[in-house]
Amino acid sequence: MAVYSMTTSTTTSITKIWKALGSIDFAVALLLAMVADLTWGFFALRFSSNPFRPLNDLGLLEWAQTYGRANLGETLWFFLLLALLFLLAMNTFVCTTIRVDALARRRATSMPAVRFALKLAPHVMHYAVILMLLGALSSYLFTETTPNNILTVGAGARIRPTDYSMRLEGFDLAFREARPWNPRRGSRAVDANVRLALLDANGGLVREGTLSLNHPLWFEGCSIHLKDFDPQTKGGGMGGKPHVNLIVRKDPGIRLYLAGTFFFVAGLSMYVCEWIWTRWKKEEKS
């Protein structure tokens, strides 16, 4: 009898903790704390030396041990934000799971399939937020970045952290057409089409690839982004050799992050449909 009573009390305590963790008031408190913390972050970023610049290149752990710790007055808000995001992810998971469970029970009794799917919309968005947070965390923990790979035509560089390398074969500038109402606009390049040879560890050609601004090249789990190029004007430039500057990143969290973004947008679209449908029904009744 005593064992039964103890088990029941433990179960009740766990249920209480579970419900408190997923309570809407806790979510509101967390979100308000985040608003206050991010506002603090806004002032810290605007009026300080900004120690966050190396964060994307170093990764979270190394950055926290160096720039983060050395500038605690300017970075404390960020560490607090990480703690708040962790709690928010927990709260979101518990709250959403409780509600999805309740919705599934209602579905079992009386709810058409389409209505049920639309009712799931907010929950899809909530789970998507958790995916995005996990993806961002993986990115900050495990990404390896080589921020500046300056290549002249014919020059090469290793694609870190892989054993492959790349060689710049050449690049073509893209210009806008000059117009009578603005003759200046034809003189400045708006893009560069960069041709790379991707080589294995022995220098053998694996394949050729192209990239341009906002159109990175993906190769062996790495993304190669065009950061800058010179010359940028017809017959102009900085006076040096024509070159491009490339960013190489191996980011294992980005797929998870983008999947989260995709599901959030899908959930949001479903929510809009459900919201419009509900309003339309209400107006029809009144």
Place this chain on the structure above:
Amino acid sequence: MTTAPIEALSHNTFLAAAGIYVVSAACAFARLRRTATVLFIAALLANAASMALRWLNVWPLLPLNLGPFLLPVFIGALSLTGILRGVGGWRTRVAAAALAALAAAFFPKDFYLPFVQSNTLFSHLFTFFGAAARACFCIAAMEATLDLAPVLRGEPFAPHRHAAIGAWLVWGFITLTVSTFSGEMWSYLGWGSPIVWEDAAVAVTMAVWCYYACLLHLHLSRRWTPVHRLAFTAAGGLLVVFFIICTELGPFQWPYIQ
């Protein structure tokens, strides 16, 4: 460097729009509704034309510092049906568009050359939907303040515009989310990382997103009455105005015709 004809035309058209917005607001408060409405439509068209010219000038790049100039277009366009029907608070919306245009005219940021990394659809979506979100939140805050005013005078609470305010909030949140995700995609494709913490604008955009995410959850809590939620909506307008709109403005400068 000389100003291109299209830049001068865009600048002067915007100044004309700002002037007409102000006259329209004056007519609205003088209870000349028809004149105010006609002038408001003229100002809105001039404002939209000015934006179109700025965009056309640098396309496919993004014109920089566009936010303050786009805000009155969105406040005006989104309020237009309400203004035409003369719904409660229409004068406030006309005045808000005029104020936003004046702020952009007197506190402009320089016309820098657009930067080449903005050559993507995502940069345009980021700017367009960001301005739409700000306008929705400002309108929601104005409506909430109008609903709250009688309560502050001690009158019983009558939520005239409750459903409409909810719609502004939902559309504001949707457009802010689309803008934020577009910005993240742009940042990822351009620089390899969806979030770059070195920019103060990122922190404040996330703060605003969290604020409105919180607001959209308040109806689920019994602690937050409709009056509390209206006050929260009104306060959100202050957050958007001070931390987003004001930070996009430049130093004071007397407007001049080019």
